[in-house]
Amino acid sequence: MKTLLMIIAGMVLSQPDISSATSSANSAASDLAAAKSLAFGGVGVAGLMSEGERNLRAVLQLPDASQRLQAALVHATPAGTLYILVGLRRCDRAESQKIFDSLVRPNDDVEVVRGCMISKQPFRQLLTQIQDGRFDDYLSPSPR
Numbered sequence: 001m002k003t004l005l006m007i008i009a010g011m012v013l014s015q016p017d018i019s020s021a022t023s024s025a026n027s028a029a030s031d032l033a034a035a036k037s038l039a040f041g042g043v044g045v046a047g048l049m050s051e052g053e054r055n056l057r058a059v060l061q062l063p064d065a066s067q068r069l070q071a072a073l074v075h076a077t078p079a080g081t082l083y084i085l086v087g088l089r090r091c092d093r094a095e096s097q098k099i100f101d102s103l104v105r106p107n108d109d110v111e112v113v114r115g116c117m118i119s120k121q122p123f124r125q126l127l128t129q130i131q132d133g134r135f136d137d138y139l140s141p142s143p144r
């Protein structure tokens with residue numbers, strides 16, 4: 001009886017961790033979809049990782065990363081769409097190619113942050129760079 005109570009107590013106590021992890025994963029995917037700018041590598045004077053890159057890395061560590069990224073794509077900003085496509089290219093190349101082939105390519109400019117420089121680049125140009133693999137190396141090494 002005592003063992004059964006300990007098992008039940010352990011199960012009850014572990015539930016907040018599970019829901020917290022799920023909530024955190026959902027938050028990372030939602031935040032990624034809402035990105036206002038595209039930034040990989042160190043940004044700003046301190047050279048810190050951008051929030052968008054941090055969220056993408058968090059989603060990519062999940063076993064269902066492809067599904068979460070595809071679900072977030074539905075309501076993504078142009079910058080969020082680009083992050084998601086970088087992630088899909090990384091975790092599900094076949095699906096990313098299907099999306100690239102069917103994606104509406106708006107004429108929007110997207111804010112891009114590189115180091116301390118902020119500029120605007122055409123969505124279509126950035127999409128081509130993603131398809132060419134120019135963002136692949138940013139996700140290869142483990143960040144600090």
